[in-house]
Amino acid sequence: MPMSGDNVKETLTVTDEQRQELLEKILKKQETEGLKPSDRYEIPPQEMPEQDPILRGSNVDEVATGYTETHARLEALRCLQCKKTPCIKGCPVRIRIGDFIAAIADGDFKEALAIIKENSLLPAVCGRVCPQEVQCQQTCTVGLKYKDPTKGVSIGRLERYVADLGRNDDSTPKVAPDTGMKVAIIGSGPGGIVAAADARRAGNDVTIFEAFHKPGGVMVYGIPEFRLPKAIVQEEIDALTRMGVTIVCNFVVGRTRTIEQLMNEDGFDAVYVGVGAGLPRFMGIAGETLVGVYSANEYLTRANLMKAYDFGKGADTPIAMSKRVAVIGGGNVAMDSARTALRLGAGKVYLVYRRSEKEMPARVEEVHHAKEEGIEFLILQSPKRIIGDENSRVTGIECLKYELGEPDDSGRRRPVPIEGSEFTIDLDTVIIAIGNGSNPLIRQTTPGIEFNKWGNIVVDENCKTSMEGIYAGGDIVLGAATVILAMGQGRIAAAGMNQYLREKRRARRRFADAQ
Amino acid sequence: MSHKIVSIDELSENVYTAEIAAPLIAQARKPGQFVIVGINSEYSERIPLTIAGADAEKGTIRLIWQRVGKTTAEMADLKPGDEIGNIVGPLGRPTEIDNFGTVVCVGGGIGNAPLLPIADALKKAGNKIISILGARTKELLILEDEFAKISDELIVTTDDGSHGRKALVTEPLKEICERDPKPNRAFVIGPAIMMKFCCEVTKQFDVHTEVSLNTIMVDGTGMCGGCRIEYDGQPKFVCVDGPEFDGHKVNFDLMMKRLGAYKEMEQKAHEQYLEHRCKLGLDT
Numbered sequence: 001m002p003m004s005g006d007n008v009k010e011t012l013t014v015t016d017e018q019r020q021e022l023l024e025k026i027l028k029k030q031e032t033e034g035l036k037p038s039d040r041y042e043i044p045p046q047e048m049p050e051q052d053p054i055l056r057g058s059n060v061d062e063v064a065t066g067y068t069e070t071h072a073r074l075e076a077l078r079c080l081q082c083k084k085t086p087c088i089k090g091c092p093v094r095i096r097i098g099d100f101i102a103a104i105a106d107g108d109f110k111e112a113l114a115i116i117k118e119n120s121l122l123p124a125v126c127g128r129v130c131p132q133e134v135q136c137q138q139t140c141t142v143g144l145k146y147k148d149p150t151k152g153v154s155i156g157r158l159e160r161y162v163a164d165l166g167r168n169d170d171s172t173p174k175v176a177p178d179t180g181m182k183v184a185i186i187g188s189g190p191g192g193i194v195a196a197a198d199a200r201r202a203g204n205d206v207t208i209f210e211a212f213h214k215p216g217g218v219m220v221y222g223i224p225e226f227r228l229p230k231a232i233v234q235e236e237i238d239a240l241t242r243m244g245v246t247i248v249c250n251f252v253v254g255r256t257r258t259i260e261q262l263m264n265e266d267g268f269d270a271v272y273v274g275v276g277a278g279l280p281r282f283m284g285i286a287g288e289t290l291v292g293v294y295s296a297n298e299y300l301t302r303a304n305l306m307k308a309y310d311f312g313k314g315a316d317t318p319i320a321m322s323k324r325v326a327v328i329g330g331g332n333v334a335m336d337s338a339r340t341a342l343r344l345g346a347g348k349v350y351l352v353y354r355r356s357e358k359e360m361p362a363r364v365e366e367v368h369h370a371k372e373e374g375i376e377f378l379i380l381q382s383p384k385r386i387i388g389d390e391n392s393r394v395t396g397i398e399c400l401k402y403e404l405g406e407p408d409d410s411g412r413r414r415p416v417p418i419e420g421s422e423f424t425i426d427l428d429t430v431i432i433a434i435g436n437g438s439n440p441l442i443r444q445t446t447p448g449i450e451f452n453k454w455g456n457i458v459v460d461e462n463c464k465t466s467m468e469g470i471y472a473g474g475d476i477v478l479g480a481a482t483v484i485l486a487m488g489q490g491r492i493a494a495a496g497m498n499q500y501l502r503e504k505r506r507a508r509r510r511f512a513d514a515q
Numbered sequence: 516m517s518h519k520i521v522s523i524d525e526l527s528e529n530v531y532t533a534e535i536a537a538p539l540i541a542q543a544r545k546p547g548q549f550v551i552v553g554i555n556s557e558y559s560e561r562i563p564l565t566i567a568g569a570d571a572e573k574g575t576i577r578l579i580w581q582r583v584g585k586t587t588a589e590m591a592d593l594k595p596g597d598e599i600g601n602i603v604g605p606l607g608r609p610t611e612i613d614n615f616g617t618v619v620c621v622g623g624g625i626g627n628a629p630l631l632p633i634a635d636a637l638k639k640a641g642n643k644i645i646s647i648l649g650a651r652t653k654e655l656l657i658l659e660d661e662f663a664k665i666s667d668e669l670i671v672t673t674d675d676g677s678h679g680r681k682a683l684v685t686e687p688l689k690e691i692c693e694r695d696p697k698p699n700r701a702f703v704i705g706p707a708i709m710m711k712f713c714c715e716v717t718k719q720f721d722v723h724t725e726v727s728l729n730t731i732m733v734d735g736t737g738m739c740g741g742c743r744i745e746y747d748g749q750p751k752f753v754c755v756d757g758p759e760f761d762g763h764k765v766n767f768d769l770m771m772k773r774l775g776a777y778k779e780m781e782q783k784a785h786e787q788y789l790e791h792r793c794k795l796g797l798d799t
Contacts, residue, residue: 211603211734211736212734213553213561213600213601213603221734221738249601250601250602250603251539251603252603252604252606252736255543255604255605255606255736256539256540256543256603256604256605257539257543278736278737278738279737279738280738280739280740282740282743282750288750289743289744289745289750289766289769289773290769291772291773291775291776292776294741295739295740295741297738297739297740298733298739298740298741301733301734301738301739302733306560306561306733307557307558310558311780311784312780312783312784312787314558315558315560316558316559316560316585316586316784317560317561317733318560318777318780318781318784320776321780391772392768392769392772392773393772439736439737439738440737440755441736441737441755
């Protein structure tokens with residue numbers, strides 16, 4: 001059956017009434033004669049309503065405003081409920097995707113959320129920031145039919161829909177009776193939150209240590225409000241507090257106390273290290289220390305965590321009042337930086353990436369949103385040096401053009417500079433978003449933990465490190481990865497810790513009995 | 516965990532000192548390390564301040580700062596019993612303390628504050644301490660008595676000659692470097708421009724010179740890189756690679772430019788604060 005892209009466009013212009021009518025028609029057919037796959041293919045993919053690209057450039061509110069019930073049920077009805085469940089194989093935490101989507105199609109949103117929560121603790125976050133098109137949605141049979149994973153069933157949007165419905169629920173997950181064991185979680189990012197919740201559920205006494213003055217890790221300092229509202233992260237933190245997890249901010253493990261002190265002096269029986277990557281890479285080109293050159297981490301932290309967009313209206317943290325900005329890089333962080341610069345008032349924002357758009361690691365949706373908002377993409381180009389004036393302020397970059405050569409270690413075609421292709425762009429701000437190395441603090445202060453040559457912690461299949469009782473997960477293990485992968489590792493590590501603590505407790509009891 | 520102000524005093528014009536409850540930091544800190552302070556969570560900026568001293572038993576740290584912008588002005592307006600929302604640390608690498616022989620400790624203005632615990636530790640490690648303390652004028656000179664106690668030789672200079680020698684600190688520093696034997700090491704803490712010129716002097720005599728840098732920071736743990744300087748032609752992060760560096764390799768000119776990155780905005784914020792304060796009737 002030929003699938004035309006026209007259907008997709010059409011959904012943008014259909015009215016709520018028409019959408020409702022369509023849903024009723026399909027539900028009726030389902031009730032009377034059942035839906036054949038061909039009926040499901042005919043349901044147009046449901047686009048998510050969004051703020052107007054021009055309007056949203058001047059606010060920090062969330063870009064995508066979310067499905068309505070009609071959108072959600074129509075989208076869920078597109079799912080073929082394949083027996084092979086390729087989507088689940090693509091999900092890092094193996095959510096029973098078909099089942100939760102079937103529940104949405106039936107209008108049983110509570111059940112849908114319960115199914116997701118069996119495997120994922122942060123559905124409102126993951127529904128927003130997971131790269132579904134390269135995970136669950138990549139192999140969706142419906143998407144394959146369209147030859148476009150973005151036209152597959154919008155699993156993330158459905159996840160977000162039911163997660164948002166459940167946001168008012170302030171019930172507290174059940175906690176097992178006290179085990180008397182103490183767990184320290186270092187870092188309050190996605191991995192830490194999940195590890196803390198799971199360790200607490202098992203009855204352990206759990207404390208999270210966070211270096212910043214606010215918990216949430218990359219979800220509060222890095223990912224902007226317009227993509228992930230801070231309130232959602234705060235709700236997850238609040239849930240932890242209700243469960244009895246202690247959260248200590250302004251505490252740098254390795255400096256305020258070392259892991260060794262936590263375990264030997266403060267009585268912690270197990271530790272989860274989830275400190276993230278968080279050491280910004282620079283390019284090693286001339287001019288990177290000029291005034292007006294930021295790492296994406298600094299730029300986003302000033303804008304998000306420190307609320308620099310409210311400078312002069314309460315917030316004390318300044319940020320460059322840029323007019324012409326170039327962001328170097330092609331990942332989600334680069335898109336976030338470019339779109340943040342736009343919202344902070346820059347008139348012109350370039351995104352400079354040395355490979356082609358196909359190789360960009362950013363999510364398709366982020367690239368689409370960035371372009372829609374007017375970010376100009378300069379692909380197959382890369383800065384050779386950053387130029388400054390006599391006051392050491394950035395005035396521009398000199399770029400080289402590139403072409404793609406043979407594939408490199410990453411499997412992507414290697415960009416090769418074209419000699420003599422130099423040109424300059426006038427700028428006042430440059431944001432470097434080419435990734436993060438691992439922060440060496442834990443390594444410097446915890447001699448017993450084994451690290452690999454890239455500075456990442458080495459762990460086994462249970463996320464256990466080379467030291468007894470110490471587990472690790474997320475970017476400090478994986479290198480710069482995603483929220484969902486960090487969350488998955490937090491979960492594995494918590495299971496490992498819980499098991500370890502049960503054994504430790506039994507051994508203690510045996511020892512006490514023997515005395 | 517918030518941090519109660521135990522005591523707060525004006526040391527000299529616009530220079531304040533406070534003893535603040537921070538038991539974990541008091542216990543862990545070593546000379547040369549700093550903290551990052553944010554007055555409350557929602558809107559405060561985060562500023563680095565070197566720890567001037569600590570009492571581990573009492574669980575307090577001592578901070579000394581100059582009122583230059585909004586946050587330092589807000590801190591100066593705090594009273595005993597008030598609380599500071601966020602203090603994180605101790606951050607940075609501690610000073611390398613050893614018995615070097617004769618060390619010359621040069622403090623300029625408020626730089627005397629972070630210099631004191633370093634000089635004290637150096638003294639305890641067996642060094643002969645020659646201290647040079649400089650200020651614009653007599654009233655601005657801080658911690659002279661404290662330095663007198665731990666120094667084998669103390670030289671005070673003021674720009675206007677109102678106290679001690681009428682000179683810049685570089686003058687006696689040069690004389691000391693000319694002595695035979697020359698000092699084994701120098702520690703210089705003060706305004707960037709003063710550290711720059713002191714390093715130019717000690718470089719002529721090949722006296723290894725440690726400087727402590729106070730750049731603009733956000734997180735203080737290596738995450739943002741906002742504090743980076745050019746060191747020996749390479750970028751270094753003051754928060755995790757420092758705050759102390761071999762001063763002969765620091766590009767001070769570029770560092771000073773970076774320190775001024777937000778000057779206008781900072782001034783505006785400070786003015787707004789003063790205006791607000793005035794309306795509240797705090798200025799009497």
